[in-house]
Amino acid sequence: MHQGLNTLAVVIEGPERLALDRLALQSPADDDLVVATEWSGISTGTERLLWSGKMPAFPGMGYPLVPGYESVGRVIAVGRNVQQRRVGERVFVPGARCFGEVRGLFGGAASQLVVPASRVTPVAESLGERAVLLALAATAHHALAAPQARAPELIVGHGVLGRLLARISIALGASPPTVWERNALRGEGACGYAVCAPDDDARRNYGAVYDVSGDAGILDSLIGRLAPGGELVLAGFYTQKMSFDFAPAFMREARIRVAAEWKDSDLAAVIDLLAKERLSLDGLITHRQEATAADQAYRQAFGDAECLKMILDWRHAA
Numbered sequence: 001m002h003q004g005l006n007t008l009a010v011v012i013e014g015p016e017r018l019a020l021d022r023l024a025l026q027s028p029a030d031d032d033l034v035v036a037t038e039w040s041g042i043s044t045g046t047e048r049l050l051w052s053g054k055m056p057a058f059p060g061m062g063y064p065l066v067p068g069y070e071s072v073g074r075v076i077a078v079g080r081n082v083q084q085r086r087v088g089e090r091v092f093v094p095g096a097r098c099f100g101e102v103r104g105l106f107g108g109a110a111s112q113l114v115v116p117a118s119r120v121t122p123v124a125e126s127l128g129e130r131a132v133l134l135a136l137a138a139t140a141h142h143a144l145a146a147p148q149a150r151a152p153e154l155i156v157g158h159g160v161l162g163r164l165l166a167r168i169s170i171a172l173g174a175s176p177p178t179v180w181e182r183n184a185l186r187g188e189g190a191c192g193y194a195v196c197a198p199d200d201d202a203r204r205n206y207g208a209v210y211d212v213s214g215d216a217g218i219l220d221s222l223i224g225r226l227a228p229g230g231e232l233v234l235a236g237f238y239t240q241k242m243s244f245d246f247a248p249a250f251m252r253e254a255r256i257r258v259a260a261e262w263k264d265s266d267l268a269a270v271i272d273l274l275a276k277e278r279l280s281l282d283g284l285i286t287h288r289q290e291a292t293a294a295d296q297a298y299r300q301a302f303g304d305a306e307c308l309k310m311i312l313d314w315r316h317a318a
Contacts, residue, residue: 005034008317009110010294011102013064015053018295023066026098028114033085034077035093035113035120037314040291041070041132042109042301044159045214045237050105051298054239064102068109069095072123072131073314082117091120092134092267111291111317121267127274129288130281132311133160137281138266140164143210143235143259144172145266150208150231152177156222157212157236158186158195160284160309165210165235166193168270171278177210178203185305189283206230216240219256226252235259285309291317 005025012018028034047067049055071093075085085091095106098114107113123131140161144151151174155162158181166177176193178201187195198221205227211218214236222232223244230252234242249256273279287310289297294312301310 005112005114007099007110007112008291008314009066009099009102010068010291010298010312011064012050012067016051018051018298020292020294023099023102023110025112025114026100028077028079029116030079030081031116031118032079032114033075033082033091033117033120035071035073035091035115036076037071037073037093037108037111037113038090039072039129039132039311039313039315040068040109041135041285042068042298042310042312043070044301044307045161046106047298048302049237049239051302056239058105061105062103065105066099066102066107066109067105069106070132070135071095071108071110071113072127072129073113075120076112079117085117085120085122090123090125090131092123092131093120094135109294109312111314121271123271124275127281129285129311129313133164133281133284133309134267134270135262136161137164137168137270137279138262139259140168140235141266141270142262143233144169145269146257146259149233149257151175152208152210152233154203154206154209154225155179155212156198156209156218157181157214158183158190159212161212161235163189163191163284163308165212167191167279168273171273183305186308189308191280191283208233210235212236214238216242219244220248223249223252223254226254228252229255231255231257233257233259285311287311288313 096113097104
């Protein structure tokens, strides 16, 4: 294994202060891999909160930190105990903690990563840059795969996660959902389902509503759209306390469920759907920047409504 490794990494130094720094990497252990990153995605949910300083109390939170949990790269070295991975293999890396005193939350936005072999997942060559979307696809699958979960009849939000919820639900055999989107720029790009503004939808008997808006003040309006016994699934990330009026929820005997972090089984299920060509990740990555333009890329990802998904290209990073 390599010794004395270093990497070029995105470092969030504090709220709205981002730099591209060279950091020392921890020495690889016998169960580790060294991965040369090809692409990493920028999350407009959790990473925006890290960048803006609005992330709630979270294990590992603090500055400076290396963000990123959507990285794809090539294995360039394997530890002596690693049997299942090989040099040259393309893998998905859901983050790393290999930067010494600089926190890795989630630690994937760097040109090289040292990561336990058990943390990576091999991906098909044909996926290319689209493999950065596997974490979001697994997140969507996790929301759908909970015990006794109902398929979404209404999805609130037509960003990447909302689109993946709709695509995966259909891939799993459910009827096409309705999707709400207030921003006309994001209303296009539906694949086999309808998108409309909330005010254009008069229906008030949805059996299952999945919210990915991140809007903490939306509960009352969504509960008002449920059928008796309906379920509201909170699949976004919310920074403010949430509350709702009891009487409307009581009259509907509404259920509220929170969808948490994806599991390995969700990632495996998504990869299987892709392999069987029942799921497509096409059309979700809309913007790309060289890793050396990371500050500009993060600002555009968080501020441009036309930017569904921004990825950083690390292939030419020194």
